[in-house]
Amino acid sequence: MITRLSEVWPNVERVARGEGVARVGASKLDDDHNALFDAWLDRGHHATMQYLAKTAAIRGNPSARFPWAKSAIVILVPYSPARPEAPEGALSNHIARYALGDDYHDVLDGILRKIEAEVAPHGKTWRYVDTGPLSDRALATQAGLGWIAKNAMLINEQIGSYTFIGTLLTSLENDIEPDAVADRCGTCTRCLDACPTNAILPNRTVASEHCISYATIEHRGDLPNIPLASNAFGCDICQEVCPWNSEPAATHPAFAPRDEYRATPITDLLRYEQADFSVMFRKSAIKRAKLAGMQRNVAALTEAESRGMLKR
Numbered sequence: 001m002i003t004r005l006s007e008v009w010p011n012v013e014r015v016a017r018g019e020g021v022a023r024v025g026a027s028k029l030d031d032d033h034n035a036l037f038d039a040w041l042d043r044g045h046h047a048t049m050q051y052l053a054k055t056a057a058i059r060g061n062p063s064a065r066f067p068w069a070k071s072a073i074v075i076l077v078p079y080s081p082a083r084p085e086a087p088e089g090a091l092s093n094h095i096a097r098y099a100l101g102d103d104y105h106d107v108l109d110g111i112l113r114k115i116e117a118e119v120a121p122h123g124k125t126w127r128y129v130d131t132g133p134l135s136d137r138a139l140a141t142q143a144g145l146g147w148i149a150k151n152a153m154l155i156n157e158q159i160g161s162y163t164f165i166g167t168l169l170t171s172l173e174n175d176i177e178p179d180a181v182a183d184r185c186g187t188c189t190r191c192l193d194a195c196p197t198n199a200i201l202p203n204r205t206v207a208s209e210h211c212i213s214y215a216t217i218e219h220r221g222d223l224p225n226i227p228l229a230s231n232a233f234g235c236d237i238c239q240e241v242c243p244w245n246s247e248p249a250a251t252h253p254a255f256a257p258r259d260e261y262r263a264t265p266i267t268d269l270l271r272y273e274q275a276d277f278s279v280m281f282r283k284s285a286i287k288r289a290k291l292a293g294m295q296r297n298v299a300a301l302t303e304a305e306s307r308g309m310l311k312r
């Protein structure tokens with residue numbers, strides 16, 4: 001009878017490699033830095049993301065939901081590190097890299113399903129892609145896949161931070177030794193200096209209420225009064241300036257930038273109806289902002305056009 005992760009590990013690695021996973025590791029379930037999360041919530045840095053507060057107790061104690069869970073298999077999957085060449089004012093120039101291709105929730109879930117098929121005959125499993133009360137970054141760093149950087153990102157020394165994280169909880173014992181990971185931020189403060197809204201806090205967390213990514217994706221209603229710096233969906237500024245992103249891994253094919261986004265002037269969105277939006281952003285993470293949110297964001301950039309916001 002198989003009870004330990006090491007017994008299925010060669011198969012897990014083989015399937016992961018075949019599916020375009022750049023790194024795979026195994027973690028225990030508890031987040032050693034969970035107190036940081038509680039302090040972050042207490043200070044209101046989750047802004048209107050109430051779902052994070054609602055599930056805080058489980059996040060601090062994952063076995064409350066899954067008493068059988070003993071380990072997490074964690075994968076890193078690279079998305080496009082660059083925006084494609086496109087005319088000035090094209091949609092692709094104004095959306096964060098992670099949203100240039102297919103929706104990562106679906107893609108990583110599909111990959112985890114295949115890995116799950118190797119584990120499920122020997123125990124229980126549960127797949128998570130940014131969909132549950134877990135710190136994906138905490139598990140990834142505990143699995144030896146990278147360090148938590150000053151911009152709060154999980155950075156892998158070889159491939160940088162333009163990666164998604166997926167996790168598969170399992171009932172198998174974690175007997176996989178994680179690679180040792182060093183904190184490579186050193187004295188660099190490029191991300192802190194570059195953030196136009198000073199949203200990055202000294203303890204390697206982000207004040208969402210000031211973050212352009214939060215404002216343009218998660219916030220409903222009027223935009224908070226912060227500069228968007230040309231961003232209509234998400235923000236990559238704290239990653240663009242990071243020296244560890246100079247040699248990224250090859251993009252997983254599902255995340256190759258979509259041609260339609262290069263060919264569409266961003267201002268077209270102002271004339272969209274729901275049906276146009278649904279077609280353009282089918283299977284895309286951009287759906288999260290909804291039509292109203294995207295039109296609000298594009299309108300804000302258009303108003304700022306005199307200050308050059310659409311000049312990229």
Ligand code: B12
Pocket residue numbers: 031032033034036037040049052096097098129130131132133134135136137138141148151152153154155161162163164165166203204205206208211213214217218233234235236238
């Ligand atoms: C809420 C959320 C957001 C919020 C808040 C972001 C934030 N930094 O907290 C907003 C909307 C702003 C956001 C933005 C983005 N997000 Co987001 N987001 C999440 C989500 C759902 C929860 C994060 C969370 O709980 N934040 C609260 C903080 C306190 O917790 P944490 O980030 O998990 O940090 C923990 C670890 O760092 C841990 N820790 C463990 N070891 C150590 C060691 C040390 C020394 C330290 C200091 C800490 C530490 O301590 C913290 C507390 O548990 C996760 C998915 C998930 N379920 O984990 C994705 C996730 C973090 N997001 C992701 C991405 C891609 C982004 C964006 C790049 C998208 C974009 N381009 O716009 C930006 C990046 C902004 C940034 N610099 O963080 C990826 C990050 C992948 C990676 N390589 O790190 C994730 C993991 C989704 C995924 N599954 O791939 N996001």
